[in-house]
Amino acid sequence: MTLSLTVLGTASPHPAPGRPRSGYLLRGEGAEVWVDAGAGTFAELQRHTDPARLSAIWISHLHADHSADLLSAVYAFAYGGMTPPAPVPVYAPRGCAERLAGFFGRPGTAFLDGVLDFRALHDGHVARHGGLRISARAVRHDTETYGLRAECAGRVLAYSGDSGPCAALTGLARDADLFLCEADIDTHREGEQVHLTPEDAGNAAREAGARSLLVTHVGPTLTPEAATARAAAAFGGPTATAQEGHIVAV
Ligand SMILES: [Zn+2]
DSSP: OOEEEEEEEOBSSSOBTTBOBSEEEEEETTEEEEEEEOTTHHHHHHHHSOGGGOSEEEOSOOSHHHHTTHHHHHIIIIISSOOOSSOEEEEEOTTHHHHHHHHHTOSSSGGGTTTEEEEEOOTTOEEEETTEEEEEEEOOSSSSOEEEEEEETTEEEEEOOSOOSOHHHHHHTTTOSEEEEEOOOSSOOTTOOSSOOHHHHHHHHHHHTOSOEEEEOOOTTSOHHHHHHHHHHHHOSOEEEOOTTOEEEO
16 A cells, blocks of 8 residues: 555544544655544554654644644553654644643653654645655634645545635545545534535535545534535535544555
8 A cells, every 4th residue: 555544533623432532644665654633543553653753744724623633643652652663754834842841741842852753844845754645734624723734655635634625625625536524514604714615525526536435534514424414515526424443446
């Protein structure tokens, strides 16, 4: 498998038994990247790899449902004997280290330096690990948020992060083999465009020319089945529901 996605968690906004919040493991030609660290995903990650050997961690935004399990990683790496051979690069919006240090009640972030190496994301940011190229695009949310485009040996996976409808999403998913896209809400509330309806997700996939759509991060006003059916109708292409434990070849 050249490029693969392992689903660790999909829940929004809170975890449920067997269903952690957002998190994925991306693998491509010698690289393993933990994408989003929603609560519960650090435990699931250990089913699939040794977290101390991760090539990198990539965080779309600092909302707790995508970043809270960085705390678990720090405990494991710094105090749990799961010591990484070198600090693990963490690509995340600015302020991530300070947020983590706050949870530990520490005045500074220096104590994190031995285990994590924070690198601020920006629109157009590119990182390379092994044969994997991951780039970030700023998307539309109520805090600084990025979608991800991963490329490896000609295969492309795009991930929406959390986003309202925006042109960046279609750019991100342009001709992607797999578009992992949130479908959090049933309908838009007046003046709010910070998440996608299933139709938005399907339309974005269609406009981008994506080859397949994987629906994730379905909120409490929808069921994953209903969201997937609605997204599929709008997309008109192969559509599935992201499910914990599934490993998808891209
Ligand atoms: Zn979220």
